Amino acid sequence: MKLKNSGAKKHRSGEIPTGxxxxxxxxxIIYFIVATTLVKVKSITADMPSGEATQSSARDDTPAxxxxxxxxxxxxxxxxxxxxxERLAALNLRDKEGDKKxxxxxxxxxxxxxxxxxxxxxxxxxxxIVAIVEEEE
Amino acid sequence: xxxxxxxxxxxxxxxPVAxxxxxxxxxIIFFLLLSxxxxEKSPPMTLPVSNKVEKLDDQxxxxxxxxxxxxxxxxxxxxxxxKDIQAGVEALLERTISDxxxxxxxxxxxxxxxxxxxxxxxAIAEAGGIIEAVGEDE
Numbered sequence: 466m467k468l469k470n471s472g473a474k475k476h477r478s479g480e481i482p483t484g485x486x487x488x489x490x491x492x493x494i495i496y497f498i499v500a501t502t503l504v505k506v507k508s509i510t511a512d513m514p515s516g517e518a519t520q521s522s523a524r525d526d527t528p529a530x531x532x533x534x535x536x537x538x539x540x541x542x543x544x545x546x547x548x549x550x551e552r553l554a555a556l557n558l559r560d561k562e563g564d565k566k567x568x569x570x571x572x573x574x575x576x577x578x579x580x581x582x583x584x585x586x587x588x589x590x591x592x593x594i595v596a597i598v599e600e601e602e
Numbered sequence: 603x604x605x606x607x608x609x610x611x612x613x614x615x616x617x618p619v620a621x622x623x624x625x626x627x628x629x630i631i632f633f634l635l636l637s638x639x640x641x642e643k644s645p646p647m648t649l650p651v652s653n654k655v656e657k658l659d660d661q662x663x664x665x666x667x668x669x670x671x672x673x674x675x676x677x678x679x680x681x682x683x684x685k686d687i688q689a690g691v692e693a694l695l696e697r698t699i700s701d702x703x704x705x706x707x708x709x710x711x712x713x714x715x716x717x718x719x720x721x722x723x724x725a726i727a728e729a730g731g732i733i734e735a736v737g738e739d740e
Contacts, residue, residue, distance in 0.1 A: 483623070486623040486626075487619070487622040487623035487626050490623055490626030490627050490629075490630060491626050493626075493630050494626060494629050494630055494633065497630065497633035497634065498633065501633055501636065505657045505658055505659070506657075506658050506707070506736050507655035507656060507657055507658065507736065507737060507738065507739055508655060508656070508658045508707065508734040508735055508736045508737065509652065509654055509655055509656070509734075509735050509737065510705075510732060510733070510734055510735075511723075511732075511733040511734075511735050512732070513723065513724075513726075513727035513733060514727065515727050515728050515729070515730050572716045572720065573716065574715060574716050574717055575715060575716075576715070576716050577712060577713050577714065577715065578650055578710045578711065578712050578713070578714045578715075578718075578719045579650040579651070579712035579713070581716070581719065581720075582650035582652060582710075582712070582735060582737055583650065583652050585735060586652040586654035586655065586735075586737070587654070589654070590654040597720065597723070597724060597727075
């Protein structure tokens, strides 16, 4: 009669099965491709100071942009967007410091965001700081 | 003598696949590092146009959207007004250390009136966010 386990022990190799690793890896790749956003949005950086607005923060000679509907006014004169850019570039805001970089931006209620955005872009691209003017109630 | 009857040698065409797993894992690491999960579904809107817009490379701390119906969203969640935005952005920026971590993406429909977008812009500024106003290139 043969005894159980009497013979030599079965030698099992301790190898980890890696055959399916590449399949798992490619599945993960597909997941990341689907979940990834590669498109970068385009934007302008609007530098707006935080804190409560005060009347003293604005000097009397602070340049002001007024938006009335689709119309742009700079220092109370009606201008086109190109002219506004030229006028702001002429102010050399990048070389100035502190309050002198500030441009007041005031808009009427019917001003669409499209026009406001263009004015914001003009100010920030010329190195200015935007100060929003609120209407008095 | 047998001429012209050379036996053609059959060559087995084995594609080397041993390194496929390594390549795959390298690709995974690449996508892991470059991934930016889409935190919110963009509501329907027409973006404003300008020739001054530049590609946004900064890390975004919060996303504020205003759709064409004037509905405001913070990171995809509908909020009521500017006060909600200020509280939400303040909370998100609470643990930030440097200015680079305070960029807030602002998307707004081009047709929205001042009463809708300006309080939101002010709220972001009050909360200490740096506004990244999204637009399209001309």
